[in-house]
Amino acid sequence: MSLFDMTGQVAIITGSSRGIGKAIALEMAAQGAKVVISSRKAEACDATAAEINMQFGAGTAIAVPANISSKDDLQNLVNETRRAFGKVTTVICNAASNPYYGPSLGISDDQFRKILDNNIVSNHWLISMTAPEMLERGEGSIVIISSVGGLKGSPIIGAYCISKAADMQMARNLAVEFGPRGVRVNCIAPGLVRTDMARALWENPDTLKASTAAACLKRIGEPHEIAGAAVFLASKAGAFTTGQTIVCDGGATISGGA
Secondary structure, eight states: OOTTOOTTOEEEEETOSSHHHHHHHHHHHHTTOEEEEEOSOHHHHHHHHHHHHHHHOTTSEEEOOOOTTOHHHHHHHHHHHHHHHSOOOEEEEOOOOOOOOBOGGGOOHHHHHHHHIIIIIHHHHHHHHHHHHHHHHTOEEEEEEOOGGGGSOOSSBHHHHHHHHHHHHHHHHHHHHHGGGTEEEEEEEEOSBSOSTTHHHHSSHHHHHHHHHSSTTOSOBOTHHHHHHHHHHHSGGGTTOOSOEEEESTTTTTTTOO
């Protein structure tokens, strides 16, 4: 059996109707996992779940819409997952928001709170709802999709970078807490990837040029290129990896790129 095989696993993936989350759901389904598609819009969730079931067989995916800013929505997401599949073995905290681009002194309180609530607090909620059963079984994997923004400063997405640095520390803290009982917690830090959320960065030719010029691979990333790291961390291949942040950025960070 492949080290990357996920047969028997059940993965909740937030923000998975498109972008990086959808790419992760597709690859985990390809490796044999049951996947739960979740984002705010029911129509988009249903479409992605239908696509996965068509490709990998009926019953591979279910759709459970949820707004990550709602604790009740997240609890319903967990409840419906258990109702459909009986358990949760993997959680991918992928959904996030960034409603503000500009200098830190210009951000409103509401925008700052939204970033912190959606990118940090919601992850804490979902993990708190799912970790107890993993700890009881003595195995499980939690992955937070962070960002290379959490490793450096930015003049335009400062609050977002703060939230992503906090996600990395959350993973380290929880890895220490959960590790003795077999549950692993890690982060993935993508660089600039062609997603709707990052559209303001990659649609601007000047920003795109600046972001890729110093990168080792000289190009922007694609959503499916992040999925492999998620499968690694959720499968037996990553069984000895916890508390880490895996950077997937085409070499931009190490070479001084944006």
